[in-house]
Amino acid sequence: MEVKTAESLPEASTGRSVNAFEVMAKYGHEQLVQCYDESTGLKAVIGIHSTVLGPAMGGTRMWNYVSDEEGVIDALRLSRGMTYKAAISGLNIGGGKAVLIGDAKKIKSEAYLRRFGKFIESLNGKYVTAGDVNITTHDLEYIRMETSHVTGLPETLGGGGSSSLITAFGVYMGIKAAAKQAFGSDHLEHKKVAVQGVGAVGMKLVEYLSKENAEVFVSDVEEDRLQIASRAYGAHVVSTEHILAIEADIYAPCALGATLNDLTIPQLKCRVIAGGANNQLAQEDRHGQMLMDRGIVYAPDFLVNAGGIMAVAAEYFGDFNKNHLYQKAERIYDNCMQVLKEASGKKKNTQLVAIEMAEKRIVAISQLHRTL
The missing domain is CATH 3.40.50.720 (NAD(P)-binding Rossmann-like Domain)
Structure with a gap:
């Protein structure tokens, strides 16, 4: 069974074009940030749902979405879930999620991941990333070269390894x-x-x-x-x-x-x-x-x-x-x-x-x- 990850928001299954601002307004998102880098092929989206309890934290997912719009909606949907996950667990963090749009087997590289790390760094700690689908602890090492706002690192770098x-x-x-x-x-x-x-x-x-x-x-x-x-x-x-x-x-x-x-x-x-x-x-x-x-x-x-x-x-x-x-x-x-x-x-x-x-x-x- 093929699962389209963006289908979990009601708007994504209505058959109409989804307006990201409408979704943000409906579900209380604070921010949606996008980054494009032609030289590495990076197309990244970071959804920040809430920073009330602390910095928005959530992993980075890389997926070959059917459309860029699906990737944006996925970032919004997943970041909201991270807010609730942290809140109900008593953690002092907010909810965020990053989505990398593309085929991990074809475009992921050191330069690609380090450029993404610079993108995270530009948010000045408002968002903290970790691993998720198609992002390994080794990938996080490259991201860590450009920003300290990354967690879930391998034990060799003083991290806790896979969660x-x-x-x-x-x-x-x-x-x-x-x-x-x-x-x-x-x-x-x-x-x-x-x-x-x-x-x-x-x-x-x-x-x-x-x-x-x-x-x-x-x-x-x-x-x-x-x-x-x-x-x-x-x-x-x-x-x-x-x-x-x-x-x-x-x-x-x-x-x-x-x-x-x-x-x-x-x-x-x-x-x-x-x-x-x-x-x-x-x-x-x-x-x-x-x-x-x-x-x-x-x-x-x-x-x-x-x-x-x-x-x-x-x-x-x-x-x-x-x-x-x-x-x-x-x-x-x-x-x-x-x-x-x-x-x-x-x-x-x-x-x-x-x-x-x-x-x-x-x-x-x-x-x-x-x-x-």
């Missing part, structure tokens, strides 16, 4: 909390779990699930990853076209976003959805409600996949300690339970309840700052 391990642990905690809400127990033994995407986060999640004797089904566009999951953890390999329709207890989307939409939700045969992908709902109001109406317990993605931003924020502020980070990521279980119980009590969908919680903290801190 995927912390992210996967947080997602695992979120799955257990959602299972507790749906089944009355957070034990996953003999539960059928469909994991869509077995990259760094998905693969580690499969390891956690297999250790708990869950029956795991996996899909991915990369055949070698599937073979590893099968050989190392006994996972059942399923095609990308059929992973959503499996009669599983839990569906864990860990690839790109927008897999929960008008076409896919009617196919679902699960009781729980919790995974590492960002912006899983193609239209958050509509599809959050659709899941609720079908009796599916949905753990909001920006809540359960917050382990990564916890790790890179700790590194950036000089407070990186792996044991402490795992303890913070473990709190995702309690945070998730709070959202699920409140949503059940209010008879509202979990996405809206989680957003309300995040916005409540942002408003409270904003008012605090005004009184100082």
Whole structure:
């Protein structure tokens, strides 16, 4: 299944041209910055959603979008998600996201990445980047040559390395909390779990699930990853076209976003959805409600996949300690339970309840700052 990452904002699926200023106004973005460099082929977009709680932080994603407009909308959509992810996790950072438009296999180079680093530096610390899709820790080394506003660096440079391990642990905690809400127990033994995407986060999640004797089904566009999951953890390999329709207890989307939409939700045969992908709902109001109406317990993605931003924020502020980070990521279980119980009590969908919680903290801190 091909997923277009920009489809997660409602405006992107209406069929009309999307005006970036309209999206910014509707969702409260502070800034959209674009950079073009002919010599390296760099076309970069940085969306800054909020700096109320601190500098806007979020990774850089490189993708060969169908259009430049899709890249702009993706930066706006993802930066908003980062704001909520940081706020609901109690972090003192805001939300931002960078998008590099182009084919990583063809145009990414040292000069390209260093030019992007100079672009980040020009924002004077308002935005802090890290790795994301198609941006490795090695790529971050080049970016770091031009700016100090980068985190998620390799351990050889004093960084914490990949944040995927912390992210996967947080997602695992979120799955257990959602299972507790749906089944009355957070034990996953003999539960059928469909994991869509077995990259760094998905693969580690499969390891956690297999250790708990869950029956795991996996899909991915990369055949070698599937073979590893099968050989190392006994996972059942399923095609990308059929992973959503499996009669599983839990569906864990860990690839790109927008897999929960008008076409896919009617196919679902699960009781729980919790995974590492960002912006899983193609239209958050509509599809959050659709899941609720079908009796599916949905753990909001920006809540359960917050382990990564916890790790890179700790590194950036000089407070990186792996044991402490795992303890913070473990709190995702309690945070998730709070959202699920409140949503059940209010008879509202979990996405809206989680957003309300995040916005409540942002408003409270904003008012605090005004009184100082």
